[in-house]
Amino acid sequence: MKLDNMNLEPIIVKAIDRIEGLGWDLEFAQSISKEYKKFLELCSSNPDLPIVPSKYVDEFWHLHILDTQKYYQDCEEYLGYFLHHFPYFGMRGKDDETNLLNAWEGTLKLYEKHYGIKPDEKLWEGSNRCPNCGKRCSNKEGVFEEERPTLATYQSIN
16 A cells, blocks of 8 residues: 555654643554554545544544645645545534434445454544545535534534
8 A cells, every 4th residue: 555655753753742742652643643544545545435534543634734744745645636624524413413424334334344354443433523525525415515614503503
């Protein structure tokens, strides 16, 4: 896999830092970096599906995105396109919550099909509301409308 060569050491360093990062231990951060690469591979090989990262993979992804130059270069070199992050999936009403849950379940099944094993529950415990989607995904059944929430709509559904 081409992604095996992606150097995520700076992101691992950030993840283990107790002041600026997440305070993870080294072994956990290295395990999550491997799962992050699997997430990227699933995104790359399934461009029309909503691939939802686990909570920890999403946190690692956020750290990668914060290094904007590296993230851009890594996306171009290893994916061939910029992988957008759309952090509103699941928070735009009940249908959106349902779509997120379905996408999460679909991601877990796709992971098992692709890798021949179920994702480690300790590393893939729950999801955040962040899928991989952005402008690359098709707009199937309203899952990827780029409508961003407003305070008025958010307050009316919460």
